[in-house]
Amino acid sequence: MKRLGLTLVAALCLAATTFAAGNQPTTAKWEGNINVNKLGKYLQLSSVQSEEVVNICDYFSEQMSRATTAKKDKEAKLRNAVYGNLKLMRKTLSAEQYAKYAALMNLTLLNKGIDLSK
Numbered sequence: 001m002k003r004l005g006l007t008l009v010a011a012l013c014l015a016a017t018t019f020a021a022g023n024q025p026t027t028a029k030w031e032g033n034i035n036v037n038k039l040g041k042y043l044q045l046s047s048v049q050s051e052e053v054v055n056i057c058d059y060f061s062e063q064m065s066r067a068t069t070a071k072k073d074k075e076a077k078l079r080n081a082v083y084g085n086l087k088l089m090r091k092t093l094s095a096e097q098y099a100k101y102a103a104l105m106n107l108t109l110l111n112k113g114i115d116l117s118k
Helices: 002-022 036-043 047-069 074-092 095-111
Strands: none
Touching: 036 047, 036 095, 047 074, 074 095
């Protein structure tokens, strides 16, 4: 009976820690990698837009990589990378596509634990 009680307590503790670990905020570094194929389908890009978006996403990934590994001015570099990406996308996409992209980017940043409102 004692062993059964200890086994139940151990199982309960294991389940509680596993569940609690899933609720922690994401603090991992996001390198800015964007799946361009899925993005293209979601935004219904033309072939010309698709080429531009690939270039913009590559540039964004490079800038995010630099920002996340920076030792100085990390917040400023993250902010510049994101807003630079949005500026380039605004020039490339239609108003409707840009609205979808901006909402998607905002949600992604929130999910990755990146807050630029500071």
